[in-house]
Amino acid sequence: MSIHKFPQDFKWGVATASYQIEGAYNEDGRGMSIWDTFAHTPGKVKNGDNGNVACDSYHRVEEDVQLLKDLGVKVYRFSVSWPRVLPSGRGEVNQAGLDYYHRLVDALVANGIEPFCTLYHWDLPQALQDEGGWGSRGTIDAFAEYAELMFNEFKGKIKHWITFNEPWCMAFLSNYLGVHAPGNKDLQLAIDVSHHLLVAHGKAVKRFRELGIPGEIGIAPNTAWAVPYRNTEEDIEACLRIYGWSGDWYLDPIYFGEYPKFMLEWYEKLGYKPPVVAGDMDIIRQPIDFIGINYYTSSMNRYNPGEAGGMLSSEAVSLGVAKTDIGWEIYAEGLYQLLRYTADKYGNPNLYITENGACYNDGLEQGGRIHDQRRIDYLAMHLIQASRAIEDGINLKGYMEWSLMDNFEWAEGYGMRFGLVHVDYDTLVRTKKDSYYWYKGVISRNWFER
Numbered sequence: 001m002s003i004h005k006f007p008q009d010f011k012w013g014v015a016t017a018s019y020q021i022e023g024a025y026n027e028d029g030r031g032m033s034i035w036d037t038f039a040h041t042p043g044k045v046k047n048g049d050n051g052n053v054a055c056d057s058y059h060r061v062e063e064d065v066q067l068l069k070d071l072g073v074k075v076y077r078f079s080v081s082w083p084r085v086l087p088s089g090r091g092e093v094n095q096a097g098l099d100y101y102h103r104l105v106d107a108l109v110a111n112g113i114e115p116f117c118t119l120y121h122w123d124l125p126q127a128l129q130d131e132g133g134w135g136s137r138g139t140i141d142a143f144a145e146y147a148e149l150m151f152n153e154f155k156g157k158i159k160h161w162i163t164f165n166e167p168w169c170m171a172f173l174s175n176y177l178g179v180h181a182p183g184n185k186d187l188q189l190a191i192d193v194s195h196h197l198l199v200a201h202g203k204a205v206k207r208f209r210e211l212g213i214p215g216e217i218g219i220a221p222n223t224a225w226a227v228p229y230r231n232t233e234e235d236i237e238a239c240l241r242i243y244g245w246s247g248d249w250y251l252d253p254i255y256f257g258e259y260p261k262f263m264l265e266w267y268e269k270l271g272y273k274p275p276v277v278a279g280d281m282d283i284i285r286q287p288i289d290f291i292g293i294n295y296y297t298s299s300m301n302r303y304n305p306g307e308a309g310g311m312l313s314s315e316a317v318s319l320g321v322a323k324t325d326i327g328w329e330i331y332a333e334g335l336y337q338l339l340r341y342t343a344d345k346y347g348n349p350n351l352y353i354t355e356n357g358a359c360y361n362d363g364l365e366q367g368g369r370i371h372d373q374r375r376i377d378y379l380a381m382h383l384i385q386a387s388r389a390i391e392d393g394i395n396l397k398g399y400m401e402w403s404l405m406d407n408f409e410w411a412e413g414y415g416m417r418f419g420l421v422h423v424d425y426d427t428l429v430r431t432k433k434d435s436y437y438w439y440k441g442v443i444s445r446n447w448f449e450r
């Protein structure tokens with residue numbers, strides 16, 4: 001057994017997202033989002049689930065903040081529903097929507113919890129999608145205006161801002177693979193979306209600086225680590241393309257002002273390229289204060305130019321390790337390798353683990369307890385790697401576990417549970433799981449033994 005310690009000022013937290021927990025999808029002036037449209041479309045989400053009610057967090061601010069206070073977190077990462085504050089995506093503000101986030105932020109601050117605000121966690125106003133969504137350059141300025149509204153409204157209250165959660169999901173999962181809203185399957189569109197969101201990110205960061213908003217701003221790519229099947233150039237390059245796809249493709253323009261050459265050449269070989277307009281790359285490369293790392297799993301990849309290798313000629317093969325209940329392989333070493341790679345490539349910037357967690361669908365036992373020992377084991381394994389990274393000089397500043405509570409798991413619906421707190425979706429009763437108490441202990445001690 002060893003002791004795993006963390007710095008005194010380490011920011012322990014948990015994360016959620018608006019569409020996954022709020023509900024109240026058609027209340028108090030909220031506009032429709034692309035996820036309302038997608039989830040209401042038969043066949044898109046398992047069991048026909050949707051976020052109409054979700055965890056009803058819109059009506060349970062005090063109850064949920066009490067869960068956060070009891071847990072002892074220093075920060076709470078949540079996202080804002082853009083159509084709740086701007087029902088049409090731009091123009092008329094919905095004051096009731098802003099009031100909800102003021103209630104949440106004021107309750108957090110009153111309980112000594114720092115709000116960590118994600119501006120965009122996938123719920124684009126449907127009105128903007130009707131004009132082309134992220135495939136249209138018009139959405140760039142709409143986002144910049146939305147961001148400016150939120151910066152001014154919460155100036156001094158919210159001091160940690162994330163522009164986008166997982167650009168790869170916004171672009172490729174949603175517009176090339178078609179798994180998420182709006183469900184397109186068009187590679188050039190996905191490349192266009194990637195570029196437009198990067199320009200939107202840059203414009204928002206630029207306004208953040210120009211407005212003199214106190215605090216820090218960053219972005220949270222979902223960076224998948226990949227292990228080469230064989231130590232060959234072909235398999236190593238197949239791995240480079242995997243995390244180049246979801247990480248470097250977004251972080252290189254921000255840190256270096258240009259897309260990664262090896263990925264550009266790959267796409268151009270297939271006949272695709274980003275729709276760069278003069279001046280775009282200078283906007284994108286606004287300096288940011290941190291990178292958010294969302295890490296869950298890794299893959300083992302090998303070169304395969306055939307169908308199994310897909311668009312990147314990179315085929316995933318099993319790591320031969322245990323999987324969580326959603327089928328993702330458990331590979332904690334991948335978290336360390338990803339942190340190392342990111343620190344080495346981008347000049348050891350401040351990093352937060354903005355998401356890390358596990359899907360285990362343990363249910364209520366006799367006596368109302370939920371014994372999710374597998375989640376505790378998963379978290380411990382990954383926190384060991386986080387502590388190792390800090391000891392190796394990586395500027396890891398915090399860890400936000402996904403997620404505070406079970407919630408709407410996108411195309412999987414409510415069948416996949418990631419929460420430290422169990423939610424009964426019939427009664428909406430919250431029940432703390434064993435992992436909640438374990439994580440509470442880690443936070444209070446700032447170390448753990450394993």
Ligand SMILES: OC[C@@H]1[C@@H](O)[C@H](O)[C@@H](O)c2nc(CNc3ccccc3)cn21
Nearest residue numbers: 017165166169222294296355402409418
């Ligand atoms: O799937 C768990 C969470 C999800 O609930 C969060 O909203 C999202 O930010 C999130 N990202 C990942 C990793 N990337 C990913 C997302 C969707 C499908 C496959 C992988 C996992 N998660």
